Amino acid sequence: MNSAFAQPLFPFPGKGEIYIKIYIKDNTDLIHLSKIVSIDSKTKPESTNVYAYANKTDFINLLKSGYSFEILKHPADLSNEAKMFSGFFKEIYTWDAYPAYSSYVDLMYSFQNNYSHLCKIHKTGVSVQGRDILFAKITNTLNDVIKPRVLLCSSIHGDEPVGYVTLLRMCDYLLSHYGTDTDITNLLNSVEIWINPLANPDGTYAGGNNTLNGATRFNANYVDLNRNFSDFVHGEHSDGNTTQLENLAVIRLTDSLQFVMGATLHSGAEVLNYPWDNQPGLHADDAWWQYVSKAYADTVFAHSQSGYFTGLSSTGYINGYQWYMISGGKQDYLNYYKHMRELTLEISNTKIPDASLLPYFWEANYRSLINYAKEAQNGIQGLVSDSATNQPIRAKISIQNHDNNNSFVYSDSITGRFFRPIYAGTYDVNFSKNTFQEKILMINTYNGTAAFYSVSLAHTSGMNEESLFSDITIFPNPVSDNILIKTGSSDIISEINLFNLHGISINPKTQPETISGNQFIIDVSTVPSGLYFLKGTRSNKSFVKKINILNKN
Ligand SMILES: [Zn+2]
Known part of the structure; x- marks a missing residue:
């Protein structure tokens, strides 16, 4: 089955990446395998066939690893050239062609020019080869309301452009329906939507700015951008690469603005993938994830042909780790480090379908995307x-x-x-x-x-910070029954107060009992167990100590 040497692989293909099918023993191989290649998909969670991409280094490591594999035709080696739109006027674009790079940039700025009160284009960075990373901020800018922010991105894998056209069309749909469609008007009056249709332009246009033939999954440094984020389970650079420019563009944006929810669109499968990808434990909001996932999928089912969005899971959604583990993914990064609710949408089994099918994928998904964005207010x-x-x-x-x-x-x-x-x-x-x-x-x-x-x-007046004279000791801690206070001098401790963590005094102005010249005792046997601040005064200066009371009450 190892057919690597039957094919002319060295020198490595000019695009710098190959598409392969790898045969694993069972899912326990995935943790090891995911450190060697970029796993793309599995047709079923239990399947032992793994589809993956490899750059030259990955491939050499795969050869050493001993896994059996087969090299497949790259998804962007198109038999028929994809239909391209290379015009500059939105009015003549019917969304059944993939835009040329310059048309993409022009369309984005035309949204801002045509709907200046609703749309502003933010260029938050450039790709390795200098192409623009653009976000359309879409909201009613005239009403003075603070809105939850939603982030929609696509095509972090350059050879998965279905979401690219879908989100470009989403910009146009939202803008052109504001003021006439009540639903969209309400949405843009109450939510701020940021749309980045093309997260990896160098990958998408690796074969040239006017074609998708030769597109790559990786960026121009042969890095899978969706394995390149900090990962709270697998480490800061679990892929061994520095953070890529394309990812810095989204990291900078989410560092400077707080987003509530988001989604990133892919193709190569048809399923909604929700957190976590990097570990088997469930997200705290698993019930919410299943609720929004079901809503998304059910609306897709109502507006698509039977069979769509069911290939991997009959419900249309799946827990990411249950499908296959990845590390360094954008979804888990935004959920963990940016406190967002971010999911992954795989909207087409074919990575680069015939452009005439693009309106079909739009029709199947746009209502679900809009409904998902509405959840940011709830x-x-x-x-x-x-x-x-x-x-x-x-x-x-x-x-x-x-x-x-x-x-x-x-x-x-x-x-x-x-x-x-x-x-x-x-x-x-x-x-x-x-x-x-x-x-x-x-x-x-x-x-x-x-x-x-x-x-x-309310301020705690510094009570949550401990301060103590160096000659005072308070013990034991944790304590039950009696707290003993010892001072280095014979100064009188004039007053003792015990406060709970809400700053509420629970035994005001208790005089400590003096048991010798410099030792005092406080009876806490009737105080409920918990954390408290003990605040005392000596020579008109106060001291504070955090006390853990453990009583049997
Ligand atoms: Zn992808």
Whole structure:
């Protein structure tokens, strides 16, 4: 089966990557194999055939690894040249051709020119070969409302351009329906949508700016951009490469602006893939993921031919790790490091289908994409401010006994606004910030609506920071029954207060009992177990110590 040497592979193909089918023993091989090649897909989770891409180094390592494999025709070695659109006027584009690179750039700027109150193009970086990384920010800019941000990207794999045309068309659809379609008008009045149709332009146009023949999965450095992000399980550079320019363009954007939700479109399969990809543990919001995934898939089923979006999973969606593990992916990066809700959409089994089919993929997916974007407004949202100044603050909003792996969110440092999509339920929501007293609210949420909370946090007057004179010792800690305080001098400790973590005094103005000249005892046997601040005063100066009380009550 190892047919590598039957084919003229060295010198390596000019495009720098090959497409291969690898035979594995079982899924335990995937962890090892994913460090050698870029795994593209499996036809079924239990399948022992793995489709993958390899650059020259990957291929040499694959030869050494001993896996059996077969070299396949590259998906972008097209028998028939894909139909291209190379005009400069949107009016003559009927979305049944792939745009030439210059037409793409021109279309993006024409959105801004034609709809200046709704669209602004942001160039956040350039590719390795200097092509533009463009985002269309689409929202009603005239209403003075702080909106949740949604990020839609496509074609981080250059030879998967179906989502590229789909998202380009989405820009046009949103802009041209604002003001006439109530649904779209409401959406752009309440959500800010950022669209990057082409995340890897060097890959898509590796064969030239006017063709998709010769497109590559990798960027011009032969790097799979979707294995090149920091990974909280597998490490900062799990692919062994520095962070690529194309990825820096999206990292910079999400560093500077807080996004609530996102999706990245691919082709090569037909399924919605939700977190995590890098580990088997479930995301804290697994119920929410299944809820939005089912909504997406069911709407696709209602607007497509039977069989579409069911090849991998009859429901149309799958947990990423259950399909196949990847590391360094964009989805997990945005979920973990940017506290977003980001999923992966595979919308066409054929990577580069005949361009006449592009309207079909649009028709099948656009309603689902719009409905998904609407979810950014739902769940729990609100405003966090400083109770003393009323100024907005950046606070951490986490759900007790629910959040894990950074699934909590922050309020925006400038606006104080936060958005937390979550499945219907009753949650204890914790609002916290260093040097502020935390607040815990019990909040009921319902699917499809938002619960709005305005929360103000009070300063703790430094109480959450310990300060102690060097000659004072307080022990034992943890403590039950009695706390003993020893001082190095015979100064009287005039006052002792015990505060809970909310800053509320639980035994005001207790005089410690003096047991000798410099030893004092405090009876805490009736205090409920928990963390407390012990605040005392000596010679008009106070000291604070965090105490863990463990009583049997
Ligand atoms: Zn892909």
